Amino acid sequence: xxxxxxxxxTLRIAHSWEEAERLDDDWWEQFTPDEKVAMVWGLTLxxxxxxxVTDEPRLQRSFCRIKRPRCAVSGGGGAxxxxxx
Numbered sequence: 001x002x003x004x005x006x007x008x009x010t011l012r013i014a015h016s017w018e019e020a021e022r023l024d025d026d027w028w029e030q031f032t033p034d035e036k037v038a039m040v041w042g043l044t045l046x047x048x049x050x051x052x053v054t055d056e057p058r059l060q061r062s063f064c065r066i067k068r069p070r071c072a073v074s075g076g077g078g079a080x081x082x083x084x085x
């Protein structure tokens with residue numbers, strides 16, 4: 001016989017939106033940041049599987065470089081000038 005996984009299910013009844021938000025915040029606070037990332041990553045992989053993506057996604061490292069044109073500054077000085085009083 002296949003081994004069954006036992007799951008812990010917690011149900012809470014909220015009588016207002018504010019109470020529901022508080023209960024949700026309380027629930028998330030019991031997890032470490034690493035556990036939260038693992039849960040979200042599992043959801044991400046499930047979503048990608050539904051979309052037909054079989055490869056694990058990688059971080060995108062896109063970048064661009066903006067070249068500013070070089071032009072002469074009038075007045076014989078640099079971009080900064082002393083203001084005389």
